[in-house]
Amino acid sequence: MKISQIFELNKSQAELDFVDIDISGDTPLFIDPFFISIRSDNWSIEVSRTIRDFFQRVITLIRQNNLRDGKDLFRHLHEPNTTCLGMSVGAPRGRGVGTGDTDDIFDSIRNSRAVQTGLIQDIEDNLLFVDGFGRDKLSDMTTNIVTKHLIDYTREQCKLHNIPMTRDVPSGFYWNRQASQWEQQHTKMLVINDRVIILVPKGIVSFCNDYTPYKYYNHFVLNFMQNEHIQMNSALVQQRKNGARFVTKKDLKEHHPFSKDFIADFSRRNPDVLTNFKTRTKTNSVSNNEITDLNIPELCQSLIVDLQAIVSGTQDATRFHRLVTGILEIIFYPSLIYPTLELEIHDGRKRIDLTFDNAAKDGIFHRLSNTMGLPCQFIMVECKNYSTDIQNPELDQLGGRFSPNRGRVGFLVCRSFENYDLFLRRCKDTYRDDRGLIIPLSDNDMIELLNNHNEWNSDHLEVFLSDRIREIMTH
Known part of the structure; x- marks a missing residue:
């Protein structure tokens, strides 16, 4: 049952600022830190600063070889089942970051050459360069980091729609960028059937289909390599009847098959291509019709x-x-x-x-x-x-x-x-x-x-x- 139905709001998704989740299952949307980082509204700016502060702290610890404290930071990235977003089947279970996975995720990031060489600067860069790191994990990690922002948002939406909240409920851990540490508190929360629910603005979620390693590889890396091979007049260059020279992406893929290690090595040698990808990648807010049949x-x-x-x-x-x-x-x-x-x-x-x-x-x-x-x-x-x-x-x-x-x-x-x-x-x-x-x-x-x-x-x-x-x- 959706939030609007539970509290008889008599409002459709289009009249609501938050994603009108069905608490019995997950909605296939994700909290996308890249999308948040390119937004200009005050809320998104504050959230993006919190995300960046957390991940910069992680990078600092890795470069200091302080693995114990780094892993401790990741152990607060528990399964988020409060937002009902993601790709779980049946009851929400936040499968992106499961219990016991956090050490493995930290080790994958730590061992990535992209982190060691400074290529990775933002949390979403892990999608591009770290094996086994997908949109589920990224969304789950981000949700935990920005929990306090989402709790404050939930409180305002409940006030707006006259939804009752419960006092003195544990918030769960969230990242405090002022103190640069994990904190928790007892506060007013939305509780439904003894379960904490956190609302998410529909304007900041996405399908995570834009900032992906495959789009970067296919539309930026290979495009650059096509021009590079033509300039070098390599063996992959072919010629049309009119004399125009070209290189097919099919040939490039055979010689340079996709892997995150490959695009990481390429990006270190050609940082402007990565910058161009980040600058030109645009993500739009989902429409109401994309969220629900309306x-x-x-x-x-x-x-x-x-x-x-x-x-x-x-x-x-x-x-x-x-x-x-x-x-x-x-x-x-x-x-x-x-x-x-x-x-x-x-x-x-x-x-x-x-x-x-x-x-x-x-x-x-x-x-x-x-x-x-x-x-x-x-x-x-x-x-x-x-x-x-x-x-x-x-x-x-x-x-x-x-x-x-x-x-x-x-x-x-x-x-x-x-x-x-x-x-x-x-x-x-x-x-x-x-x-x-x-x-x-x-x-x-x-x-x-x-x-x-x-x-x-x-x-x-x-x-x-x-x-x-x-x-x-x-x-």
Whole structure:
């Protein structure tokens, strides 16, 4: 049974930021440290720093020949069965790193020439150069290392969706990069049928199909060798009728068959090829349809009906707020992730209804910061289920939450505007006074965006937001 069913959330995967796992079996997705390392959102940056700190500590111990302490670090990489991700058959059992495997994994890494020569710098490099190290092991190790980040994320998602948690539960060991050591604590955890469950953001998981030794070998190593053999005019060079010379990958594979030792030796001699592979390898967030069988257009129409059924006023304010959260999750994913409810600022004296981490790699949420000079590492949202027009105090309330560190962009979501031109002028005043960018969204706006939502094409959303922002910024 899935999390959404257990707690009767009445939300589909598309309305949820976390992977809606079935706790009776594993979902074939992986926590991918390479993907996390190339992401720009605040959460992923912090997680990536923790992963790197752990693995740099491991490398240091290996180079110091301090094998006892190195193995001790690995013995905390136990079987993770809390996230229900991976490739186990039947009940989750985290087969990537089984009990008793950690010493073998450490020895494989220690004995790898790629580690000894400094070729391996990041934990995901083990996939490329260490025999017996696959995506299951990498995901399992990463899960253990970043457990504290995932626990904090789980706590916020439970708060957002009103999911009960249990106090004073052992967290299990996690890596503390400030202390550079393993730690554990008793804290609030999600417990289902006496079992700890940890939620994972859907925006940071992958199928681990991009950063692989086979793609590196086939598309980068062999491509480089083809040009190299042509320049040397080796015996593998053939000639077409038009005089063009070429080398087949089939011939190269016969002379240089794939092995991790081979691509490690090649990479030491040609480090620029490895750098090029890392730079050019792109991994995208999984779509909702890739995680679950879901009819997105039907879901959007259902949400429109739900939105129109909500009555304006304080009585349905919470219902409106929760529905809007799901709608924004659908519309803005994967550019915006990690919705957080009622974020406290100024030592708890002020709260923001809803915040999203800005994870955009391109598009309007990326341009706001990179070309328009508006910091927006977080996007803030205020939801007002008013039956009357929004006034200056509500605008000032949202503007008062802006700061250079949090961001200076937000959405003010309300039901309708009797005088839209007047409200837009107020947003212009806020922007002209250098107090940030407030973007209004009404029911009609959200209905338009839902009617035109396409998981594979964000053109309509881009045009809509660009036009709306241009209205505000244009004097």
